[in-house]
Amino acid sequence: MNAFIAKARKDYHQALLSNGVLTLDRKGVASNADSSSKLSIHIARGIADQLMAEVHEKTVGQTSGAKFEQINMDFLAGTFPHLQTLRPGKWHIAKLGNRNAIKTSSFSQYEHLEYLNLLTKSDARLAASMGNDYMVAPDVVIYREPEDDNTINALSVMVDDTVCQLTDIRKSNGGLPILHASVSAKWTMRSDRAQNSRTEALGLIRNRKGRLPHIVVVTGEPMPARLASLALGTGDIDCVYHFALYELVTSVQHAGAEDSIELLNILIQGKRLKDISDLPLDLTV
Numbered sequence: 001m002n003a004f005i006a007k008a009r010k011d012y013h014q015a016l017l018s019n020g021v022l023t024l025d026r027k028g029v030a031s032n033a034d035s036s037s038k039l040s041i042h043i044a045r046g047i048a049d050q051l052m053a054e055v056h057e058k059t060v061g062q063t064s065g066a067k068f069e070q071i072n073m074d075f076l077a078g079t080f081p082h083l084q085t086l087r088p089g090k091w092h093i094a095k096l097g098n099r100n101a102i103k104t105s106s107f108s109q110y111e112h113l114e115y116l117n118l119l120t121k122s123d124a125r126l127a128a129s130m131g132n133d134y135m136v137a138p139d140v141v142i143y144r145e146p147e148d149d150n151t152i153n154a155l156s157v158m159v160d161d162t163v164c165q166l167t168d169i170r171k172s173n174g175g176l177p178i179l180h181a182s183v184s185a186k187w188t189m190r191s192d193r194a195q196n197s198r199t200e201a202l203g204l205i206r207n208r209k210g211r212l213p214h215i216v217v218v219t220g221e222p223m224p225a226r227l228a229s230l231a232l233g234t235g236d237i238d239c240v241y242h243f244a245l246y247e248l249v250t251s252v253q254h255a256g257a258e259d260s261i262e263l264l265n266i267l268i269q270g271k272r273l274k275d276i277s278d279l280p281l282d283l284t285v
Helices: 004-018 039-049 061-077 111-120 123-130 192-207 224-231 245-255 258-269 276-282
Strands: 089-097 138-145 180-184 214-219 241-242 272-277
Touching: 004 039, 004 061, 004 276, 039 245, 061 089, 061 138, 061 180, 061 276, 180 192, 192 214, 214 224, 214 276, 224 241, 224 258, 241 245, 241 276, 245 258, 245 272, 258 272, 272 276
Parallel strands: 180 214, 214 241, 241 272
Antiparallel strands: 089 138, 138 180
């Protein structure tokens, strides 16, 4: 019998296949491959073959990216809330977007950003001097509702009206939900896309008031060098998660590219690159 997350991983890959995110064109080039790179084509094809991708017209970039975001959200929604023994709470997983009522400023650590946004809209000189670096829009977020006193005092009386009047976790203090994790979903990593994720991470770090949420990136990029451009180093992104790390390792080994094999080993052994199945458990920390 497969473990719960093992089955969820298979369903995740099936969703990528059935929704036309991971496909092969009539030349056998996978949809996450860089068609100008023989190594990228080789590695991506190896992953696709292991996951049994079918020949299908390649999805247009923006549509493919949006579907990848949604499928990652669905994967987290189907796994993370089931880990209550490790991380209890009232959790919500949402995909943000321009039309979504939920913004970064909807969370306790970033509620002050809405005030800054209103100020810059009404003052052109202020807007010019501040820019919009403080406005962050993660692809997928996980957030937690504040808890009522009955829950906090379930085992013994921990709080009353004389103490704990400013903490965000206490619902009676009237605070907003708490942002627990920001997930940047990038189906591929061309140079500009990789840096967008880093910019988003730095925005979350610099502009928070309170606890820093988990900041992670999920990608389908097949090239170890491009993965390294984002995964190497510390201080901004917690970790990069690959949509099919086990299959990626096998494909890179079959490609026989020694430099890529060595780089991939550095990323994995240094805990800078993990598999998508690791993400739900890492988010419980």
